[in-house]
Amino acid sequence: MAMASRAASWFRNLFRRSRVERELDDELRSVRDLLVAEKIKAGMDPAGAARAAALELGALEQLKEEVRDVRAGAWLQGLGRDLRYAARALKKRPAFTAIASLTLALGIGCTASIASLVYALFQAGLPFPGADRLVHLYQVQPGQDEYTQVSYVDYRYYREHARSFVSLAAHYTAPLHFVNGNESAAIMGSVASPNYFETLGLQPARGRFFNQAEAELPGRDPVVVLGYQFWQAHFGGSPDVLGRVIRLNGAPFTIVGIAPPGLVGVAFGKNQVSLWIPAGMFRVGYKYCDGLAPGCNLVNLIGRLAPGVGVGQAQSELTTLARQLETANPETNKGRGVLVLPARGGDPNRRSDNAQILTLLGGAVSLVLLIICANLAGLLLARNLARAREIALRLSLGASRARVVRELLAESLLLALVGGALGIGVAALCNRLILGFYQFSYSGFAMFFELGLDSTVLGVTLAVTLATVFAFGLVPALRASRTDLLTTMKDEGQSPGAGRSRLRDALVVTQFALSLVLVVDASLLIRSLRHITQGERFDATRVVTVRLRPTMVAYDSARARAFQVEVHRRLEATPGIIAASPARTPAIWVSITAKVWLPGDPPADPDRATRIAFNRVGPRFFEILGVHPTAGREFDARDGAGAPPVVIVNQAMAERLWPGGNAIGQRVVVDSVSSEVVGVVPDLQYRSAGESAVPFVYQSYWQGDPRDSWSTESVTHILVAGNPRAMLPEIRRVIASVDPDVPVSEDRALVDRLLLEYQPVRFAGTLLVWFGALAMFLSAFGLFGVLAFRVAERTREIGVRMALGAGPGQVARMVLRRGVVLAVTGVAIGVVGALASVRLLRSLLYGVPLGDPLAFAAASGLLLVIALAASYLPARRATRLDPMLALRHD
Amino acid sequence: MARDTTLLQGTLDLLILKTLTLEKLHGLGIARRVEQITRGAFEVKPGSLFPALHRMEEAGWVSSVWGQSENGRKARFYTLTPAGRRQLKAETGEWGRVSLAMALALKA
Numbered sequence: 001m002a003m004a005s006r007a008a009s010w011f012r013n014l015f016r017r018s019r020v021e022r023e024l025d026d027e028l029r030s031v032r033d034l035l036v037a038e039k040i041k042a043g044m045d046p047a048g049a050a051r052a053a054a055l056e057l058g059a060l061e062q063l064k065e066e067v068r069d070v071r072a073g074a075w076l077q078g079l080g081r082d083l084r085y086a087a088r089a090l091k092k093r094p095a096f097t098a099i100a101s102l103t104l105a106l107g108i109g110c111t112a113s114i115a116s117l118v119y120a121l122f123q124a125g126l127p128f129p130g131a132d133r134l135v136h137l138y139q140v141q142p143g144q145d146e147y148t149q150v151s152y153v154d155y156r157y158y159r160e161h162a163r164s165f166v167s168l169a170a171h172y173t174a175p176l177h178f179v180n181g182n183e184s185a186a187i188m189g190s191v192a193s194p195n196y197f198e199t200l201g202l203q204p205a206r207g208r209f210f211n212q213a214e215a216e217l218p219g220r221d222p223v224v225v226l227g228y229q230f231w232q233a234h235f236g237g238s239p240d241v242l243g244r245v246i247r248l249n250g251a252p253f254t255i256v257g258i259a260p261p262g263l264v265g266v267a268f269g270k271n272q273v274s275l276w277i278p279a280g281m282f283r284v285g286y287k288y289c290d291g292l293a294p295g296c297n298l299v300n301l302i303g304r305l306a307p308g309v310g311v312g313q314a315q316s317e318l319t320t321l322a323r324q325l326e327t328a329n330p331e332t333n334k335g336r337g338v339l340v341l342p343a344r345g346g347d348p349n350r351r352s353d354n355a356q357i358l359t360l361l362g363g364a365v366s367l368v369l370l371i372i373c374a375n376l377a378g379l380l381l382a383r384n385l386a387r388a389r390e391i392a393l394r395l396s397l398g399a400s401r402a403r404v405v406r407e408l409l410a411e412s413l414l415l416a417l418v419g420g421a422l423g424i425g426v427a428a429l430c431n432r433l434i435l436g437f438y439q440f441s442y443s444g445f446a447m448f449f450e451l452g453l454d455s456t457v458l459g460v461t462l463a464v465t466l467a468t469v470f471a472f473g474l475v476p477a478l479r480a481s482r483t484d485l486l487t488t489m490k491d492e493g494q495s496p497g498a499g500r501s502r503l504r505d506a507l508v509v510t511q512f513a514l515s516l517v518l519v520v521d522a523s524l525l526i527r528s529l530r531h532i533t534q535g536e537r538f539d540a541t542r543v544v545t546v547r548l549r550p551t552m553v554a555y556d557s558a559r560a561r562a563f564q565v566e567v568h569r570r571l572e573a574t575p576g577i578i579a580a581s582p583a584r585t586p587a588i589w590v591s592i593t594a595k596v597w598l599p600g601d602p603p604a605d606p607d608r609a610t611r612i613a614f615n616r617v618g619p620r621f622f623e624i625l626g627v628h629p630t631a632g633r634e635f636d637a638r639d640g641a642g643a644p645p646v647v648i649v650n651q652a653m654a655e656r657l658w659p660g661g662n663a664i665g666q667r668v669v670v671d672s673v674s675s676e677v678v679g680v681v682p683d684l685q686y687r688s689a690g691e692s693a694v695p696f697v698y699q700s701y702w703q704g705d706p707r708d709s710w711s712t713e714s715v716t717h718i719l720v721a722g723n724p725r726a727m728l729p730e731i732r733r734v735i736a737s738v739d740p741d742v743p744v745s746e747d748r749a750l751v752d753r754l755l756l757e758y759q760p761v762r763f764a765g766t767l768l769v770w771f772g773a774l775a776m777f778l779s780a781f782g783l784f785g786v787l788a789f790r791v792a793e794r795t796r797e798i799g800v801r802m803a804l805g806a807g808p809g810q811v812a813r814m815v816l817r818r819g820v821v822l823a824v825t826g827v828a829i830g831v832v833g834a835l836a837s838v839r840l841l842r843s844l845l846y847g848v849p850l851g852d853p854l855a856f857a858a859a860s861g862l863l864l865v866i867a868l869a870a871s872y873l874p875a876r877r878a879t880r881l882d883p884m885l886a887l888r889h890d
Numbered sequence: 891m892a893r894d895t896t897l898l899q900g901t902l903d904l905l906i907l908k909t910l911t912l913e914k915l916h917g918l919g920i921a922r923r924v925e926q927i928t929r930g931a932f933e934v935k936p937g938s939l940f941p942a943l944h945r946m947e948e949a950g951w952v953s954s955v956w957g958q959s960e961n962g963r964k965a966r967f968y969t970l971t972p973a974g975r976r977q978l979k980a981e982t983g984e985w986g987r988v989s990l991a992m993a994l995a996l997k998a
Contacts, residue, residue: 027917027966030959031936034918037961057936066937070945 024067032057082410089411096383097415099781100376104419104468106774107372109426110365112453112461114358116427117434120451121269121354122345127262127450129201130304134266134343135311137168137301137318141335147348150301151332152279153294154325155193158301158338161321164314166306169199170299173271174285175445177552177743179247180234186745187230188445189248190265190273191285191299197225197259199304200266207242207257215278218292222281224253228261230274249552250741251284253277265448266302269346269438272446287551287709295332302343315340353843357760360840361767364521367514368771369464373472374514375782376415378507380473382789384408384480391480404481412473413466420465427453427461437763440756444746479503501793504786505822511782512826512863513833515775519859520834522772524841524848525765527855531847532758533751537682538587539626543750544718544727545586548735551709552743560712566738568618568716574734576721581618582701582714586753587625587684594671596697598657606672612653613694614670616711618701622648622681624719632664632679639700645675646700653695654680670697717750724749761844776863779826780870787819787874799883808879815878819871820864827860834859902934902942904985907970907978910952916965917943943968951977 032053039049057063069078090097125131137158138147150158155170162168170193178187190196194215197204205228214221224246226235235241245252265273277284282291282298289296305314318338326333341348384391391404431451438449453461533540548567550560564582571580585591594614595606603609622634630651639646647670654663654677666677683693704711720727728747735744746753755762791798798811838850848855909915909923920943921934946952951974959965970978 023966026956026964028940030963030965031917033963034916034959034961034965037963038918063937063940066941067944070941070948 024064028057028060028063078406079410082407083414085407086411086414090414093383096379097418100379100415101418101422103372103375103778104416104465105422105426107365107369108416108420108423108461108465108468110430110771111369111464112423112427112457113430113434114361114365115460115464116431116451116453116457118358118362119454119457120345120449121358122351123456124268124345124450124454126200126266126268126343131343133166133305134200135303135305135314135340136266136343136348137303138339138341138348139297140337140339142337147339147341149297150299150338151294151297152282152292152299154333155299155301157325158318158321159193159195161324162303162314162317164306164309164317165303167195167199168301168303169193169196170279170301171196171266172282172285172291172298172300173265173267173273175745176248176275176285177250177549177745178234178274179250179741183234184740185234186445186743187274188271189224189285190276191279191282191291192276193279193299196276199302200263201304202260202263204257205260206239207255209257210276210278215280216292217280219283220280221278222251222253222284223256223278224248225257225259225276226255227259227264227274227276229264231258248275248277249284249743251281253281266343267300267347268448268450269350270448271441271443272448294329303340311340311342353760356840356843357764360521360764360844363837363840364518364768364771367518368775369468370471371511371514371775371778373468374507374510375778376412376472377476378504378782378785380408380412380476381479381504381507382785384476385789388480395481401481405477408477408480409469409473412469412477416465416469416473419468420461423461423465424453424458433766434763437759437766444748444753444756475503501786501790504789508779508782508786508822509826509829511775511779512823512867513830515772515779516827516830516859516863517834517837518768518772518775519862520830520855521837521841522765522768523855523858524838524845524850524852525761525768527848527852528761528844528846529758529765532754532761537627538684540750540754542720542722542724543624544720544724544731545746545748545750545753546716546718546731546735546744547714547746548582548716549713549743549745550739551712555712555742557706557709557712560709561706563739563742564712564714567735570734570738571716571718571731574730576727576730578719578721579620579624580716580718581621581624582716583618583621584614584616584701584704584710584713584715586715587615587621587717587750594697594699596671597669599667599669599674602669612670613696614699615696616699616701616704617648620719621698621701621717624717625684627681627684629679629681631662632677634679634681635698635700639678640702641706643703645673645703646678647675648679648681648698649677650681650683650693650696652683652693653697656695668697670699673699675699715746724751758846761846764841764844776866779863780866783819783822783867784870784873786822787815787871788877790818791815791874791878795881798878798881799885802881802883811878811881812875815875816868816871819867819874823864823867827863830863831856831860902938903946904978904981905932905934906939906942906946907951907974907981910968910970910974911978914955914957914967914969916957916959916967918965919959920968946974949977950974 035053035056036046036049039052040046044052126134128134137150139150140147149172150170152170155168159165159168159170172191174189174191176187176189178185178189192210194210194212197209204225207225209225210223214223226241231237231241241255242257244255246255247253259276265271279292285291286298289298291298303314305311318340322333322336322338326336345351346354394404395401431453435449435451438447438451441447548564550563551557555563568580568582571577592614593611595609596612597603597609617635619636619639620634622629629648632648634648635646647668649657649663649668657663657668658666663677663680667674668677669675681698684696701711701714706712718727718731725748728749732744732747735742802811834856835851838845842850905924905928906920909920909927915923917936917939921936921939924932924934943952943954947954947968951971952968953971954966954968957965957967
């Protein structure tokens with residue numbers, strides 16, 4: 001009942017305010033009339049009675065105000081009034097309002113954008129109906145925090161026995177060479193179990209999905225479902241594609257259906273899928289082991305939980321099933337378990353990397369927001385000082401301190417709300433920037449990645465907005481309301497307390513300190529990026545890489561080898577190309593290993609031999625990368641098939657096997673082949689600040705066994721004379737002139753490849769550069785404001801000094817000194833903070849030490865220069881003061 | 891004559907509720923009745939009376955209607971609601987305990 005009446009009066013007060021006000025007026029008028037009547041009855045004359053009644057009632061406005069205050073919802077009404085008042089005050093100062101709300105918009109927008117990235121990577125569900133019931137299943141092994149794939153055989157066991165799922169599907173993402181008529185493209189396809197679409201709860205946009213019968217019989221039914229976007233892009237959305245035949249990795253497939261729009265895979269943050277083929281056609285997508293056989297662990301599982309079944313329940317059932325499989329097939333399943341995770345966020349294998357970079361960016365954006373708040377607090381302090389008389393007057397006229405604080409806070413709230421609203425626009429822009437970084441996987445394929453401002457993110461944004469109101473608005477408001485009435489009125493605002501300017505100084509120092517942290521971090525990342533793209537030990541700037549896979553189109557090994565020989569011959573004969581060399585994997589990366597031992601020291605069990613990072617490279621490979629062997633030579637025409645086996649090692653490897661000695665001419669066994677070391681090269685691969693050099697061994701590409709399909713595929717490195725990107729079409733044309741059917745993929749400049757590979761550094765670097773620039777600008781602006789205010793405040797003092805003979809130089813120095821002292825103090829504090837912050841960067845720094853003195857020196861220098869620039873204008877203004885005018889100034 | 895006695899926090903509410911137990915009264919009537927029943931010990935100023943009345947109306951202890959005063963003028967009359975009666979009972983009990991405790995404490 002009390003609740004109801006309260007609600008009713010809320011309603012009344014809010015929506016029928018004028019009536020409530022009128023009733024209050026009526027009531028007080030009637031009370032006055034009654035009082036007058038009472039006095040007259042007691043024998044007073046009417047005029048005296050009216051005076052006495054007015055006296056007894058006291059200040060009517062104040063009384064009304066107090067009544068309004070006790071009314072429920074009064075604060076809301078008060079808020080509305082305060083906001084209107086604030087809007088008027090802000091409109092009077094458009095420059096201040098624009099600067100304040102725009103900087104807030106930048107801060108809030110960036111924060112919202114980072115929040116949406118956190119949401120996308122950790123919390124967002126898949127865009128399907130009922131996606132909250134979907135779970136991913138991964139194979140795990142104790143002691144390894146890697147989430148891996150399951151074999152199709154095991155998948156079928158789980159599918160048949162698990163009761164926790166309505167439907168459990170398997171899928172494998174395969175790189176495919178798509179050919180339709182004379183159009184071809186390197187795409188990602190999905191090899192999917194028959195119930196894949198059903199599990200996701202989707203219906204075909206056209207045609208049909210796979211049926212149970214055709215889906216799992218090896219090689220029988222070459223059918224394909226096209227992705228909606230892929231259909232639009234490659235077939236113009238034509239409805240008569242159903243029944244048409246396309247070629248995937250050289251095999252014909254009949255189009256049977258079109259997937260609904262929006263389906264580009266189920267692995268968020270991984271490659272987008274353009275089309276789907278049934279699990280029975282596994283061989284087309286993967287041929288290094290039989291995708292349907294035991295021990296070939298390729299598929300990822302996604303399941304839809306049965307009604308009422310939780311993740312924990314499914315987990316315990318799957319654990320039991322995994323144990324059954326382990327007992328039945330110890331040779332393939334020993335120690336393998338299954339982990340059930342809700343289908344939310346990105347790849348769990350990248351969780352800790354993502355968390356690390358988001359901690360860094362979250363920290364950075366918080367610093368930016370703090371700087372913005374400090375900046376605004378400084379502006380508001382100065383502004384409130386200018387209004388000190390007005391505030392003192394209001395306080396003396398009976399406004400309570402709380403009332404004044406509330407009004408000033410309302411102004412801050414209004415600024416923050418405008419800033420927040422604009423911030424959503426900033427966030428949308430910032431999200432586009434971020435999307436640019438997540439658009440492609442490191443191998444260059446489009447990624448399944450979305451970034452939206454959903455309700456959770458907007459909620460966070462609102463919370464941040466409201467928090468900033470207190471961060472920048474509260475202290476200035478409290479300060480202003482403590483105005484000493486007498487001194488303010490008497491001194492006409494001439495002597496603001498020293499405490500007030502100390503606070504403003506502290507705010508500027510804070511801004512410089514926080515800016516230094518951001519600028520140091522940004523410069524460390526920029527230096528890292530330079531190391532990556534133009535490493536000290538090699539030069540990637542004029543290199544193109546292309547992946548060639550002749551075995552994909554069912555070439556036999558002799559034909560594949562002949563193809564490779566011809567391609568490299570023609571490439572080297574092409575004008576503009578200096579050299580071309582095949583390699584097993586791209587330069588720099590450690591992706592495969594070989595078993596290595598010394599001839600006199602074979603391991604007891606060859607399976608347990610030391611594994612060393614390994615690559616197979618052709619002649620002139622190191623020349624192409626601009627690397628000079630430190631001893632011996634690199635591979636050349638001598639090191640072909642049938643010639644004595646040779647290897648090249650890096651310095652770390654030479655140091656490990658023959659410490660202090662000469663490696664050239666030594667023998668070493670690499671994957672059971674005894675070889676002679678003919679060259680030593682510098683340690684090539686990149687290292688983040690936390691890692692140490694990795695030993696590396698290189699075999700000659702042309703000495704690889706052609707029966708091993710890896711030895712006939714290549715990542716060909718090409719050194720060009722001009723711009724590598726411009727040479728790409730010509731290179732593609734030359735390769736197609738040998739055989740247009742052979743899949744060409746991942747063709748791009750090595751620099752672009754490196755940038756994709758080191759995406760996180762580039763991403764963090766780009767954002768931090770923006771944040772740092774914004775921080776510096778704001779700090780400079782803050783310092784300028786404080787100094788300009790100081791000069792204005794001390795006009796009379798400066799006038800006296802000048803009248804007493806101080807030259808303009810002395811006056812200017814006085815102002816500049818102040819600016820430099822503040823900036824240096826901030827920078828000094830910032831250096832300590834930056835030293836602490838760089839630990840977050842550890843995994844992102846390449847070839848740059850954590851405490852890189854150059855980065856610290858550059859950042860400090862830059863901020864000091866900025867400080868001098870910001871001090872210049874106020875200093876100049878001080879020197880231009882006319883002493884006589886200054887003395888008369890009040 | 892009314893002395894300048896500061897009302898204890900909550901005392902005014904209790905007195906207002908008490909004056910309304912017998913009949914509905916307008917604001918000025920409540921003030922005069924309080925002075926009368928406390929024999930002039932408490933003078934209720936409009937500045938504290940009206941905010942208190944409106945607060946109590948918000949709380950649902952009293953309700954108000956417009957009516958005619960004894961001399962035929964329009965006035966706003968306040969009456970006790972059932973919730974107000976309960977509140978009065980509760981506060982009266984509380985007051986009894988406090989005043990007894992105070993009396994004992996001062997006698998000791």
